[in-house]
Amino acid sequence: METILDEIIAKYNYWIYVVLMMIGFYGMIGKNNLVKKLLGMNIFQTAIILMFISSGVKKGGLIPVLDKQAALEHGVNSALINNPVPHVLMLTAIVVSVSVTGVALALMQRIYRRYGTLEENEILEKAQR
Amino acid sequence: MKRIALVTTLLAGALLLYGTGDFPPWGDPNAPASRHVSPTYIEGTVKDTSIPNAVTSVLGDYRGYDTMFETIVIFCAGVVVVSVLRRPDA
């Protein structure tokens, strides 16, 4: 019992993000409407971004923006400053998420003009006829 | 169909939760993510590049190649949306 409580206290942030990921995943595969699938994908991407950023936090850490005078005089103790590398990688991930959402919405407008509906089962029926 | 989706989601969630057993605890300064190349960036950002913002120096200087391709990605997204949606003036 105590080990389970220790595990929960040590890693509960990862569990929260896994729950969010699964909500987005269910939206992607369990819903019929195309816009709802796209929103599920957005929730999935947001959960992954949050998980990566929370994996680079250090206890008692300051933000990665240093003070130039203090850094030139004393030097920098890298165990007290949060890791900047996940922040950088997730900036790229956010930009990719925005691009994919934009292209998906444009394709959805063309699908609507062509088939007249945005439900997946109706589109598959009309496409097979 | 929705029942299959729900079962798949719960199965994937259980596998991921079992996989978090291997993660280092939250806030550990000796985590593998913060050990190999990240101290070099934090200590070298004012000495080598004179930029106090570690995120900007990693984004623009140490990993500038990735940022170039990211700019090309967002430019391509704009071009794709223009080519898919704009009708010729008929």
Add this chain to the structure above:
Amino acid sequence: MKKEYSLPQDRPIGPSLIIEVAVRVMIPFIQLFGLYVIAHGHYSPGGGFQGGVVLGASFILMAIAFDLKTSLRFFSIRANAVMASSGVFIYTGTGVLCALLGGLFLDYSAMDALLALGPVEWRSMGVFIVELGVGLAVTAIMASLFWDLASGGDMEKGL
């Protein structure tokens, strides 16, 4: 004295004086803040992508509050295409320039051969030039994405 108030769902969507005046006052400050976020990427959280999104949002606000034609009058489609392409060109051109001057691709300290400031200072200047290019590209693409998606491709008809 009885007045007939129309329900919100009965009123047609049209120009509203309060929104027009308020937006006309707010947009220059939003653009100034976006330029501030781009320029202060070295000393505070910010940089090219963040400032570019704020600048692009100011043009989207103009298109929502007024008409699509008003937004196109201030930022035409041709200027949009030129801005996006020149943003990517500035980034790649800086890399090629560094390679031509003797260093590696995107090695900013090689530009010391042009103007002697010191290799460490040139790395800071190189990141600033590159962030400017990124900001231009992101501004133009944000506005262009909104115009195309919201109007369905037909810019003459409006939103």
